[in-house]
Amino acid sequence: MLLIRDLAQVATPAGRAAPLRGEALGDIDLVEDAFVLCDGDTITAVGRMRDLPSLDGDVLEVDGRGQCAVPGLVDCHTHAAFAGDRVDEFSLRASGAGYEELHARGGGILSTVRATRAAGEDGLRAAVERHRGWMLRHGTTTFESKSGYGLDRDIELASLRAIRDAGGVPTWLGAHAVPPELDDADAYIDFALADVLPDAARIAEAADVFLERGAFDAGQARRYLTACRDAGLVLRLHGDQFTEQGAIALAIELGARSVDHLEATGDEGIRALAASEVTAVVLPASALFLGRPMPPARALVDAGAAVALATDFNPGSAFCESLPLCCSLAATQLRLSPVEALSACTVNAAHVLGRADRIGRLAPGHRADVVLVGATDWRHLAYHLGGDVVSRVIVGGVP
Amino acid sequence: MLLIRDLAQVATPAGRAAPLRGEALGDIDLVEDAFVLCDGDTITAVGRMRDLPSLDGDVLEVDGRGQCAVPGLVDCHTHAAFAGDRVDEFSLRASGAGYEELHARGGGILSTVRATRAAGEDGLRAAVERHRGWMLRHGTTTFESKSGYGLDRDIELASLRAIRDAGGVPTWLGAHAVPPELDDADAYIDFALADVLPDAARIAEAADVFLERGAFDAGQARRYLTACRDAGLVLRLHGDQFTEQGAIALAIELGARSVDHLEATGDEGIRALAASEVTAVVLPASALFLGRPMPPARALVDAGAAVALATDFNPGSAFCESLPLCCSLAATQLRLSPVEALSACTVNAAHVLGRADRIGRLAPGHRADVVLVGATDWRHLAYHLGGDVVSRVIVGGVP
Numbered sequence A, B: 001m002l003l004i005r006d007l008a009q010v011a012t013p014a015g016r017a018a019p020l021r022g023e024a025l026g027d028i029d030l031v032e033d034a035f036v037l038c039d040g041d042t043i044t045a046v047g048r049m050r051d052l053p054s055l056d057g058d059v060l061e062v063d064g065r066g067q068c069a070v071p072g073l074v075d076c077h078t079h080a081a082f083a084g085d086r087v088d089e090f091s092l093r094a095s096g097a098g099y100e101e102l103h104a105r106g107g108g109i110l111s112t113v114r115a116t117r118a119a120g121e122d123g124l125r126a127a128v129e130r131h132r133g134w135m136l137r138h139g140t141t142t143f144e145s146k147s148g149y150g151l152d153r154d155i156e157l158a159s160l161r162a163i164r165d166a167g168g169v170p171t172w173l174g175a176h177a178v179p180p181e182l183d184d185a186d187a188y189i190d191f192a193l194a195d196v197l198p199d200a201a202r203i204a205e206a207a208d209v210f211l212e213r214g215a216f217d218a219g220q221a222r223r224y225l226t227a228c229r230d231a232g233l234v235l236r237l238h239g240d241q242f243t244e245q246g247a248i249a250l251a252i253e254l255g256a257r258s259v260d261h262l263e264a265t266g267d268e269g270i271r272a273l274a275a276s277e278v279t280a281v282v283l284p285a286s287a288l289f290l291g292r293p294m295p296p297a298r299a300l301v302d303a304g305a306a307v308a309l310a311t312d313f314n315p316g317s318a319f320c321e322s323l324p325l326c327c328s329l330a331a332t333q334l335r336l337s338p339v340e341a342l343s344a345c346t347v348n349a350a351h352v353l354g355r356a357d358r359i360g361r362l363a364p365g366h367r368a369d370v371v372l373v374g375a376t377d378w379r380h381l382a383y384h385l386g387g388d389v390v391s392r393v394i395v396g397g398v399p
Helices: A022-026 A087-094 A099-104 A109-137 A153-165 A185-203 A218-230 A247-254 A267-274 A284-290 A297-303 A323-333 A338-344 A347-352 B022-026 B087-094 B099-104 B109-137 B153-165 B185-203 B218-230 B247-254 B267-274 B284-290 B297-303 B323-333 B338-344 B347-352
Strands: A002-013 A028-039 A042-048 A060-063 A068-071 A073-075 A140-146 A169-175 A206-210 A234-239 A258-261 A279-282 A307-309 A370-373 A390-394 B002-013 B028-039 B042-048 B060-063 B068-071 B073-075 B140-146 B169-175 B206-210 B234-239 B258-261 B279-282 B307-309 B370-373 B390-394
Touching: A002 A338, A002 A370, A022 A297, A022 A338, A028 A338, A068 A073, A073 A323, A073 A347, A087 A099, A087 B323, A087 B338, A109 A140, A109 A153, A109 A390, A140 A347, A153 A169, A153 A185, A169 A185, A169 A218, A185 A218, A206 A218, A218 A234, A218 A247, A234 A247, A247 A258, A247 A267, A267 A297, A279 A297, A279 A347, A284 A323, A284 B323, A297 A307, A307 A323, A307 A338, A307 A347, A323 A338, A323 B087, A323 B284, A338 A347, A338 B087, B002 B338, B002 B370, B022 B297, B022 B338, B028 B338, B068 B073, B073 B323, B073 B347, B087 B099, B109 B140, B109 B153, B109 B390, B140 B347, B153 B169, B153 B185, B169 B185, B169 B218, B185 B218, B206 B218, B218 B234, B218 B247, B234 B247, B247 B258, B247 B267, B267 B297, B279 B297, B279 B347, B284 B323, B297 B307, B307 B323, B307 B338, B307 B347, B323 B338, B338 B347
Parallel strands: A002 A060, A002 A068, A073 A140, A140 A169, A169 A206, A206 A234, A234 A258, A258 A279, A279 A307, B002 B060, B002 B068, B073 B140, B140 B169, B169 B206, B206 B234, B234 B258, B258 B279, B279 B307
Antiparallel strands: A002 A028, A028 A042, A068 A370, A370 A390, B002 B028, B028 B042, B068 B370, B370 B390
């Protein structure tokens, strides 16, 4: 057994429901002077120290003094399967270069496709492991990652295997961009569905598409997603990042699990999402990184939509693996409270990944994924902007 | 001797001038496959590995493979001498509470004054040491800190001693707010100048004032600063944070070293600063933390002003000690290039602290303060948003 004892606070989203909507997103169970008890990879009890039962057998103790426990964080939207970086492009953009200039200089998604193909499967596995380590140090105990920098059969499948073998939840982002060897989106989708989907569907849990002007249009996205759904995959969409192109309506029509980004979403989209079962995944680090408007997270929560918070970790538009930083951005840029931010990157993110029964809360029966925050008030997770706020991470009961 | 060897890059602001203005802010000396050699607390050589001389005597080697060296970062604007936190206020603001509501609930600067007075000198010393440790982990090898949470004789002087004894550069921010036991700004300035300044001037290097609606007006600031100048202190001002109240004109009139914040500065202020010897200190973490407009850093640089970059670390408006994060904000929010951001928080910040002859560059004769960036391109310092980008910090030649 593992006993995390003398914690200043244990903070966890309240109740058993998932996803949390509206005011429920701001409900928290807070226990002070508390312990978390785990048996193997499962939490067996959470309570006040004065109610700690006597324990028989081997007990490994972790000293929680001066710290708080929150659920292991869940990053439900990353692009961690890439090689290389885009620091040149970043520097040019900082100096005022526009997208067209960056593209002309060889930047953009396709520059990462070149680097990722060149890295091969071994390089890709090493990269995913490295990125997983970065996430873990910032408290992410469950991560999703998309493929999408192969755009051919071998590297797409290698990406999905690398993500799965690193313990991640693989999403096949077959429709991320049109690869350089093809210049027609429809021809690429024909190829992807015929030659990649059958094997991708055996590794991935979900499929995703970049529905945006210059990427794939709503008709192409519908064709791609319908085939993926028929192959048994959960559906997700990149939508409304720069322009509204019908992603929300398509997500609802096809019963997608989530639509992600939403920086350009207007009132009609907010109302439609709130009335649907589709979770809105907001990615404030991406908006910050690109200097773009923030998504309307406050309005989505107030309207009753299920909102999750993720990093969008990727080399081009969000080189950021830190969910604590995203919690800070949620509080300062999205007008979500620290409690809402925590719920959005734990239980609601777990819902997006179909795992809310086992992760996202500190509660008996849940997996023993615990983040210790190095302060006596857990809200330092959001308050301490860019700080080293994660003092310890426990994954599956292993301290 | 200390030899840092096999570095992918050594990056340092070019030349010997300080402060750097205009295009010179973007000039960098970049050496690849490089070493840094130190003797005691001083850098003696920087060069390419192939030019490494044979070394006699004891040489301690640091393996720089896969890393880059940049100058130790210089944080020229912090408020690190405080106790307690303001996480309640932060959470209320995230939920939409305005300043008046926060003040009514006991928030604001005066809540930190209460906590700091209650901590006493020992608590304050412990807090400054803790904050110094946080800064150091993020690569800050020289920090300035203001007092300003005592607002009485004992705690103001204790703050300055704690900052000095932690190795910081102390600035007397006597005019931060009017303490609760007085309700008149002029009466408080009378007290501060008569009862605190004589001793403060023996510890502090500079004096600072919060010139803002609701704090101190230009007449009060002039009276305070003039007396501080007569006592031998360098002058600095918090100006144009929320509104333009004449801070830039006053800074120029009095020959101040810097005016800091400038979120509300318009074209006239930019032109005036550019034509002056006053350095503009921009604090993007503060603007982000409060959800406020960013300062016009790009326009200031383009106009020819000397611009420095700092955190504004404090519990109320910028609970952020990370200069790397500020470099990311500079690149994504202020449209400064990574080179400009680095120069702004090294050589130009050192100029604000009157130390540009010894710190802020990796050059022979400079202090051996070196930050190793854990990537093969030093620009990851700005590119890796919220990442653990600092792999090692060497202070005064001690690895």
